[in-house]
Amino acid sequence: MSYKIIGQSVERWDAIAKVQGKADYTADLPKKNVLYGKILRATIAHGLVKKLDVSEALKVEGVIKVLTPDDLPDLKFPTAGHPYTLDPKLADIADRNILTKRVRLYGDEIAAVIAENELAAEKALEKIKVEYEEFPFYLSPEEALAEGAVEIHDGSKNLIASTKAVVGDLKKGLEEADHIIEGEYKTQIVQHCHMENQIAYAYKGSDQRWVCVSSTQIPHICRRILGEAFGMPWGKFRVVKPFIGGGFGNKQDVTIEPLAVAMSMAVGGEPVMVELQREESIAWTRVRHAISYKVKLGVKKDGTITALEMDAVSNNGAYASHGHSIAGKGAGILQSLYKMPNMEYNSKTVYTNTASAGAMRGYGVPQVIFAMESIIEKAAKELGIDPVELRLKNLVGPNTENPVSHVMFFSNKLKECVEEGMKNFSWDERKKQADSQKTGDFRRGVGMAVFAYATGVYPKSLEIGGCRLTLNQDGTVKLMVGATEIGQGSDTVFKQMVAETTGIPYDHIYTDMNTDTDYSPFDTGAYASRQSYVSGMAVRKAAIELKEKILDAVKKFDDIDQLHTDIVNGNIVYKHSGEVIQSVGDLALKSYYDLANGECITAEVSNNFHSNSNAMGATFADVEVDIKTGKVKILNILNVHDSGHILNPLLASGQVEGGMGMAVAYALAEELRYDEKTGAPLNNNLLDYKMPTSMDLPDMETLFVEEDDPMGPYGNKALGEPPICSPAAAIRNAVLDAIGIEVDELPIKPQKLMEILKNNGIV
Structure with missing residues (x-):
């Protein structure tokens, strides 16, 4: 297949803003009246919080509230950024609380402070007194599976799952071998170390719903998990992803977003920001x-x-x-x-x-x-x-x-x-x-x-991509996808796809930084190297539909059959000769403002890819x-x-x-x-x-x-x-x-x- 702009090294649409420091990340967006949240972390690796005394913390100037597990719903929820499944047997394990009394690792989240500034919040953390009951802890699977080991999660026997995949007959295959080679290999724990740490802020919107602005890879999934964490309808939440400073999978988990929302709920819907420090991000995310x-x-x-x-x-x-x-x-x-x-x-x-x-x-x-x-x-x-x-x-x-x-x-x-x-x-x-x-x-x-x-x-899980294209009055196109740009350049490639398929120039395709669950088409997010493939299929289908609608409009307004027309470099042309009939911009004006037949030309696709x-x-x-x-x-x-x-x-x-x-x-x-x-x-x-x-x-x-x-x-x-x-x-x-x-x-x-x-x- 021959391509025009697909395969070319076009400049990233967001490159200049990022290089010049003009790109707005989550931390850049709140302008006023923001409160700050800080997390109190356990200083034991395994056990129970027997008592939390927050009285002295509440006396610190600037402290608004201290949250403990007793202040939050006792609901367990999953955090993985997987698509929702209708089969309960395939559902992610719900084993997390927003704050916990049952400590399962050194640094577990056991309380949180809301304050007018970060310094006050940090001072208050030092004032909280904690009493623990300690259990044995296990740093390796061998220790955790040993006879008599204390269960980290009740009923689990410390085993999440054990499976076997079989092809053919192993015994027969080994008997047929002239040599049997054996080895043991080990890999280590490592961290993503993305430039932007986990950060989110939440507030109550004017429509009385909860808004969470987050550096997440999975905005639509994040909204669902917020609903599960609070036992509320998913539509009660809106998640917005601005520019994001990397994720590499770490932000394919919902980590701090429920706590940010809980903090805002605790102060009447005022905006509260939770931003992890590097030490927290390395040790206590994923x-x-x-x-x-x-x-x-x-x-x-x-x-x-x-x-x-x-x-x-x-x-x-x-x-x-x-x-x-x-x-x-x-x-x-x-x-x-x-x-x-x-x-x-x-x-x-x-x-x-x-x-x-x-x-x-x-x-x-x-x-x-x-x-x-x-x-x-x-x-x-x-x-x-x-x-x-x-x-x-x-x-x-x-x-x-x-x-x-x-x-x-x-x-x-x-x-x-x-x-x-x-x-x-x-x-x-x-x-x-x-x-x-x-x-x-x-x-x-x-x-x-x-x-x-x-x-x-x-076929392990759902693969849905969504795309909406709108022809603007000047012949440019607004591209909206639910897929998440996290620095990998997917939005740039999507623009190339639209330009390739419609014939409208790359520079005439507009996108923006935000993925917003209120208006971005549904897509499960950035993971599994899926976006240019799965979401790209939705973009291609939407672009084909938009082009067809544009050429249908040529038939309607200019009585030239679609069989004879094409779009090349932003112009509608005769297929046989390449002669320009009119620009896409001229046609767009007719389509928007013609008294008898005016209509907005859009294309929206949700594609389930098998x-x-x-x-x-x-x-x-x-x-x-x-x-x-x-x-x-x-x-x-x-x-x-x-x-x-x-x-x-x-x-x-x-x-x-x-x-x-x-x-x-x-x-x-x-x-x-x-x-x-x-x-x-x-x-x-x-x-x-x-x-x-x-x-x-x-x-x-x-x-x-x-x-x-x-x-x-x-x-x-x-x-x-x-x-x-x-x-x-x-x-x-x-x-x-x-x-x-x-x-x-x-x-x-x-x-x-x-x-x-x-x-x-x-x-």
Whole structure:
């Protein structure tokens, strides 16, 4: 398919406002009479609040009110940003209260202060006296599942869910194998560290409904969860999302919004703002699941995979959030990647007394890819087969039905991604250089890994996108979507889609910063790399409808049949010659103001999309290991992606580079740690958390292997999350190549690597 503006690197519509500091984020919007809310957090990791004495806090000048759990409805609600389900068996777990007496992690929300200013609120927090009854706490799933462990949630036995996915006959597959390769792999807790912390303010609107302005990825879902949290009709709430400073999945949970609304309710509807500090955002919002894997891989002598057995145990933290969906997702991902006729994937998701794990860019795929690509590397070594050739031999091809999800995936250029990646990375030359540098203080290695990533959540969950287009009087178009722009550039791409389909110039398509549940079409939000795919389908359908209505109006006003007309660059033209009949602006004036037939031309679409597509790709890494310090230096790293047709190459490259940067940090540095004596977080600040800056990251290269996906609205499929999926595994495999020793736990920090080197007699 040929395109005009789709595929071009047009400038983001919001770029200038953001660069100049003129973009209005949540904190910029309240102008006057705003009260401030601060949260009192528990100083034990597990137990009960026996007594709260707030009398001294109320005496602090400027304090308006102190809220305790007794002041709020005793309703449990879910916080995950999943679409609502009509099947109660599939509903998210409702295990959260706005404030709680039952402490489940160090830092749990047990009271809140409302004050005229932040300083007064903070002083009041120090005056609140708390008495606790302490229970044993558990930082790992193994501790939480041990016999006699105290239940973190009553009736749970500390197990959120345990599932099994079976393909073929595992026993038969293992019997057919010439070699059985085994390994154990662990990933760590990490945090999103988006630039804008969680922030929301709430007030009572003039229509007596509750308004919550929030940096959320899921405004329509947030409204529903507010209704559940207060036991009120959902329509009693309005949620507004302005410009947002990143989310990466952390804002796909409803965290502070119910408390902000509760605070406003407590002061008669006056506006109250709740803004988390960085320490709070890191430790007490959402994190990436730490997952441990036990893997058994059956292979023939020639490298053909006959069987895979994988057991995953996921640390979900103190509350369910997204629950078991992340650990359970691994089975479908693996079957999208490799031909494995016999597989058994067992997964458990466990409550512990750590931060709640929820959605984070990649949604469980970086974890399972780390385990899978590590065992593939081990198999290649034991078989004496080139690891790239072993992968190529077993990759799933196009036009394949996934035996777990039963979705038919049509396009798949993963083989080409590997081949083009090897060529662009100069794999053979780098491999030779690395092989010559296996002694001395600096040892070099190369590694690679592959991944698959589904676009959206179908068939597991609902996939609805909404779009409304209005032709303005001057021939420009107002674009409104319920999909959420959170910095990834989706609104810019949607504008390109409208321009591509209608023939109206990109600069004549207008959108704005807000998603507002009162007037934005329904869409479930920004997650699952779904927006340009699922919401894009709604935009395309609306654009087709708008164009048809414009050309119908030409028939009505100018008696020229639609068969003979088209729209090109904002002009209505004859199809056969390209001769301009009139501008879209001239027609719009007629349509609005003609006395006899005037009407506003609009198109609105809600699209329920029943399909999915797999994005694929590979990472190639060249590293140098300093065996005297244990430091790993990345000399070169390349991500190669099959994301279908690339809609905007500049934005796409930015997505890949950002994802790779997060993945490098995941591989080498980041980890949220806890005090084993108290359960308190140890490094919930940007000094100790060790998130790399631009100075710490290597040069990162990007390559796209393009092929139109038949299911994507413009041949496109997922790109937002795929870049983070395989770099950690590729870096790990490069370190293995450099030192000849397996590193089976992330992150690969210098201290950890030094211990491995010492234990193996290298230093």
